[in-house]
Structure formats: C-alpha cells, structure tokens
Amino acid sequence: MTRLIQAAFAAAVLFATPALAHNGVVHLGPIDISLPFARATLPNAPVGGGFLTIENTGAEADRLISASSPAAAEVQLHEMAMDGEVMRMRQLEDGIEIPAGGTVTLEPGGLHIMFMGLREPFVEGEEVPVTLTFEQAGSVEIKLPVLAVAADAAPAHDGHQGH
Ligand SMILES: [Cu+2]
Numbered sequence: 681m682t683r684l685i686q687a688a689f690a691a692a693v694l695f696a697t698p699a700l701a702h703n704g705v706v707h708l709g710p711i712d713i714s715l716p717f718a719r720a721t722l723p724n725a726p727v728g729g730g731f732l733t734i735e736n737t738g739a740e741a742d743r744l745i746s747a748s749s750p751a752a753a754e755v756q757l758h759e760m761a762m763d764g765e766v767m768r769m770r771q772l773e774d775g776i777e778i779p780a781g782g783t784v785t786l787e788p789g790g791l792h793i794m795f796m797g798l799r800e801p802f803v804e805g806e807e808v809p810v811t812l813t814f815e816q817a818g819s820v821e822i823k824l825p826v827l828a829v830a831a832d833a834a835p836a837h838d839g840h841q842g843h
Pocket of ligand 1: 758759
C-alpha cells in the first residue's frame with residue numbers, strides 16, 4: 681500500500697513538474713507574478729482574456745498601469761462587475777492598484793487583461809506574450825499559457841464587439 685502511494689506521488693510530481701516550471705513565478709523587484717494563463721478563443725473571436733496573480737512583497741503600493749502584446753492590436757486592463765442584473769466589464773483607465781503586502785488576482789469574472797483585435801486566435805497549448813508595466817517596478821514580459829475555452833467566457837465578452 682505504501683509503495684502504491686509512493687508511486688502515485690512520484691507520478692504526480694513527474695506530471696506536475698513541467699507545469700510548475702512553466703508557470704514559475706516571475707519576479708520584478710518586489711512584484712511577484714504567478715499563475716498566468718489565457719483562454720483559448722473561438723475562430724474569429726475579436727477578443728481574448730488573460731489572467732494572473734500579482735503579489736506585492738514590498739512596503740509601498742504599486743500599480744499595474746498598462747499591458748501590451750504583439751498578439752493583439754490593443755491590450756486593456758478590465759474589471760467585470762454586476763450592474764444591476766447584468767454582468768458588464770469596463771476599462772480601468774487608472775490601472776490596478778497592488779497594495780503593499782497585498783495580492784491581487786486577475787481571474788475570470790473579475791479583473792482581467794483584455795486582448796482586443798487579436799492577430800490570430802489563442803490556441804490551447806500555445807503561449808501569448810504580454811508585457812506588463814507597473815508604475816514603480818517597471819516592465820516585464822511574461823508568457824500566458826493558453827488553456828481551454830471556458831464555457832462562461834464568450835457571453836461576457838460579447839459587449840466588446842463594438843470596440
Ligand atoms: Cu474585458
């Protein structure tokens with residue numbers, strides 16, 4: 681039994697190692713960026729979403745002020761929130777504050793990186809490069825591994841077709 685558990689554990693570690701290396705934490709001064717991903721897009725989809733976790737290990741607040749990518753004509757920082765009964769998203773013109781000692785998660789249904797005017801669809805298994813610029817810490821390029829299309833992504837993004 682013990683041997684079985686050990687074997688299972690070893691297999692799990694083997695399986696997990698490439699993903700961990702792939703999703704390794706990116707350090708930019710006191711800013712740690714982890715768990716990056718993008719969602720695969722359907723053919724001809726005009727927009728795509730990017731997500732990641734930002735931790736500020738420093739003593740002063742910082743701010744994610746912009747993002748850019750060769751994969752899209754424009755990249756914006758967005759927030760999704762309920763407006764009455766309707767889920768809407770809006771551009772965060774002032775960026776996203778990362779409080780001192782705080783962690784901010786960009787995730788489906790909340791804050792996200794919005795890729796607009798995609799040059800090509802995001803294909804599962806590929807990577808999307810994006811350069812993040814922080815007010816204090818400066819800029820860093822990271823790669824977002826493209827994961828599967830999520831069922832709840834497309835309707836939420838319909839509102840962007842008029843951009
Ligand atoms: Cu958006």
